[in-house]
Each structure stands twice: as structure tokens, then as C-alpha cells.
Amino acid sequence: MRPPNLCTVLRVLLVLLLCAERCVAVKWLALYRIKQRPWETTRNCTRSSGLAARQMKLCRDNLDLMSTVVHSAMVSMETCQQQFADRRWNCSSILRVPSLPMDLVRGTREQAYVYGISSSALVHSISRACSIGVTTKCSCGVLPNTTPTGNFKWGGCGDDLHFGLLFGEAFTDATLRNKKGKVKTSKKAMMNRHNFRVGRKVVADSLTQACKCHGVSGSCSIKTCWRALPSFDSIGALLKDRYALAVEVRRKRRKKMKVLIPIHKGRASFRDDELVYYEKSPDYCSPDSKTGSVGTRGRLCESSGWGPGNCDSMCCGRGYNNFTMEVTERCECKYIWCCYVKCKVCTKLLKLSQCR
Incomplete structure (x- = not known):
């Protein structure tokens, strides 16, 4: 048997290195598949659950938080698909985790968004879990030590953003270290680390003031306020704005x-709340395994309007077919005393369009 030549060996090594770089990433989002399993033991803290080695240790040490981590995986995946439902790239590939299609490993702005949304969902979920008593590792967020500027007093139980940020960074960035614990310095790892950080910063910057009134007969003679995070839908929308304005980068050695x-030579740097990417995205019109594009054939579109979901844009000039669909739903519901709701059954026709 002829031994393999040097070129073949190098090619195999390159593939293995690329796989090693790809194999960590955001595979932990696959935890959404085990949402019904209890976290009373460490049996779910495995590679088959999508966890990297260092994440498995965090899992074993924080079983009381893992149901929240699972929730964050679900939230990030649902939000990504909601935000891009009317785009050619609709984030459907994220459902394939722990397998990672090429659109999530090539260094595109789509990959940047997925890293940002997964990181922010984790921080958001953990911070809120602390304030509702899910774990004894954290509790209410620290109240501001500044004097209130309005007719209220600081109190209540705010979201523990500080703990959420610490745990979020430890969990996501655990995938960006090698077996010896050293920080990975590849271009892809640097990009992913930055975009993880962007997701955390967007959450941190969104902390707002929430208040509750106290008083006789619903009056607001006394108002208590605390620091709380907004709904995650608003975080997803903010990151989508960052996606649209993502900065293309390259790697350079400095000192x-x-x-x-x-x-772009006109920019010396980028902000710490801007997503970055280094590989231009395809048009996502046609299936292409090399880029991770699944194409838009069969996608629903809007036959009128000028948004990104209109048929001319979504169907990439291939045309579309119009059809009607009959839908049955409850309607004209009335509350009957006491104590049930009575509804009629209505049928309506929907006029839809589908890309050829």
C-alpha cells in the first residue's frame, strides 16, 4: 500500500483544524432539543447536548441554572427566525444545531448575528432568572446608590445584570479556548469573541427603570422603582440594526x-457595540452547500409592497405563483356568565404568493 504524500497529509490536517475551529461555536444552542428533560443530575452535561468541554464543567457546577440556559437557547433561535422571517436568509439553518451549516461558520454577517443573539439571550435569561429566585447563586440586582431624581424611591427586585454578564461570558467564551485553556487567536475566534461581547453589551445598555405604584384605591402616592431589562424582542430588533450596519474587517498585526x-481605509476602528464580519454573504437566492444557502424556492412572499419580503426581492426574479388557502379559526368570542367563553367557527380565504 502506497503511503500518502505530503500534500494529502497537509490537506487532512487542514480539514481537521477547520473542523476543530467549527466544532465549538454555538453548538450549545442544541440544548433547546432537551427542553423537557429534568436537570437533577449531570447526565445531560455531555458533548451530545452540544456542549464544549469547558461548558460541560460549567453545566455540572450549575445544574440549577441549566434550565434557564436551555430557555435562552430557545429564545435566541425563535427571535432570530422572527427577525428574519421576511428575508432571503431566514435563520432556518440554526435549527440544525449541533450541526453547523456553512452560513454559520464562514465569518459572514449572518454568523455575527447568531453569535450576538445567542450571547444576549443567555445574559437576559440568567439576569431575569436571578430576580425570580431560580437559583441561590444570585438574587436581586444591586439598587442604584444615587438619589432618585423623581417622585419615587429605589426598591423592589431588579434583574441581576452583573451576574448575568459574568455567567454569560464564562459560558459562551468557554468555546473560544483550546484544551490547554489558552485563548484562541484565529481570525474566526477573534470575530466570534467580539460578537459575543456585542450581544452582552446590547443587553447591558438596555437596562431601564421599572416602577410600581402603591397607595390607597390605586393612587400613586408612593412609587417604588428598580432597574430591569426590557422584553427580549426589543433586544433582537436592536441586534438586527447592528446586523444591517455590521463592519467588514480584516486581521492585522500591530506591535x-x-x-x-x-x-475601509476611512475607518480606523469599530465600536464595541458593532457586529463585525470578514466574509461577504451570498445572495441566498439558490441552494449552495458551499455557502450554506438553502435558496428561496417555495418561500411565501408579499405580492405587493416594497419591503425585503416582497416577491420581486424574495424570489430573485424567478417569479411567483398566487394561490388561496382556506383557514378555519375561532371568531366572535363572547364571555358567558359564568364562566366560559363561547365562540363561533369562521372560515376565511387567504390570498398567498409563493416563490417559484
Whole structure:
């Protein structure tokens, strides 16, 4: 048997290195598949659940938080698909985790968004879990030590953003270290680390003031306020804005350090709340396994309007078919004393369009 030549060996090593780089990433989002399992033992803390080695240890040490981590995986995946439902790239590939299609490993702005949304969902979910007593590792957020500027007093139980940020960074960035614990310095790892950080910052910057009134007969003679996070839908929308304005970067050596810099000469750097990418996205019109595009054939579109979901844009010039669909639903519901709701059954026709 002829031994393999040097080129073949190098090619195999390159594939293995690329796989090692790809194999961590956001595979932990696959935890959404085990949402019904109890977390009373460590049997779910395995690679088959999508966890990297360091994440498995965090899992074993924080079983009381793992149901919240699972929730964050579900929230990030649902939000991503909601935000991009009317786009050619509709985030459907995220459902394939722990397998990672090429659109989530090539360094595109789509990959940047997925990393940002997964990181922010984790911080958001953990911070809120603390304030409702899910775990004894954290509780209410620290109240501001500044004097209130309005007719209220600080009190209540705010979201523990500080713990959420610490746990979120430890969990997501655990995938960006090698077996010896050293920080990975590849271009992809640097990009992913930054976009994880962007997700955390967007959550941190969204902390707002929530209040509750106290008083006789519903009056607001006394008002208590605390710091709380908004609904996650608003976080997803903010990150979608960051996606649209993502900065294309390249890697450069500066004083013995490798850094990412914008490719446009007019910009010297990028902000810590801007998503970055280094690979241009395809048009996602046709299926292409090399880019991770699944194409838009069969997608529903809007036959009128000028948004990204209109048929001319969604169908990439291939045309579309119009059809009607009969839908049955409850309607004209009335509350009957006491104590049930009575509804009629209505049938309506929906006029839909589908890409060829």
C-alpha cells in the first residue's frame, strides 16, 4: 500500500483544524432539543447536548441554572427566525444545531448575528432568572446608590445584570479556548469573541427603570422603582440594526498583537457595540452547500409592497405563483356568565404568493 504524500497529509490536517475551529461555536444552542428533560443530575452535561468541554464543567457546577440556559437557547433561535422571517436568509439553518451549516461558520454577517443573539439571550435569561429566585447563586440586582431624581424611591427586585454578564461570558467564551485553556487567536475566534461581547453589551445598555405604584384605591402616592431589562424582542430588533450596519474587517498585526480592523481605509476602528464580519454573504437566492444557502424556492412572499419580503426581492426574479388557502379559526368570542367563553367557527380565504 502506497503511503500518502505530503500534500494529502497537509490537506487532512487542514480539514481537521477547520473542523476543530467549527466544532465549538454555538453548538450549545442544541440544548433547546432537551427542553423537557429534568436537570437533577449531570447526565445531560455531555458533548451530545452540544456542549464544549469547558461548558460541560460549567453545566455540572450549575445544574440549577441549566434550565434557564436551555430557555435562552430557545429564545435566541425563535427571535432570530422572527427577525428574519421576511428575508432571503431566514435563520432556518440554526435549527440544525449541533450541526453547523456553512452560513454559520464562514465569518459572514449572518454568523455575527447568531453569535450576538445567542450571547444576549443567555445574559437576559440568567439576569431575569436571578430576580425570580431560580437559583441561590444570585438574587436581586444591586439598587442604584444615587438619589432618585423623581417622585419615587429605589426598591423592589431588579434583574441581576452583573451576574448575568459574568455567567454569560464564562459560558459562551468557554468555546473560544483550546484544551490547554489558552485563548484562541484565529481570525474566526477573534470575530466570534467580539460578537459575543456585542450581544452582552446590547443587553447591558438596555437596562431601564421599572416602577410600581402603591397607595390607597390605586393612587400613586408612593412609587417604588428598580432597574430591569426590557422584553427580549426589543433586544433582537436592536441586534438586527447592528446586523444591517455590521463592519467588514480584516486581521492585522500591530506591535506583536493580531487585531481586527475595518477594511475601509476611512475607518480606523469599530465600536464595541458593532457586529463585525470578514466574509461577504451570498445572495441566498439558490441552494449552495458551499455557502450554506438553502435558496428561496417555495418561500411565501408579499405580492405587493416594497419591503425585503416582497416577491420581486424574495424570489430573485424567478417569479411567483398566487394561490388561496382556506383557514378555519375561532371568531366572535363572547364571555358567558359564568364562566366560559363561547365562540363561533369562521372560515376565511387567504390570498398567498409563493416563490417559484
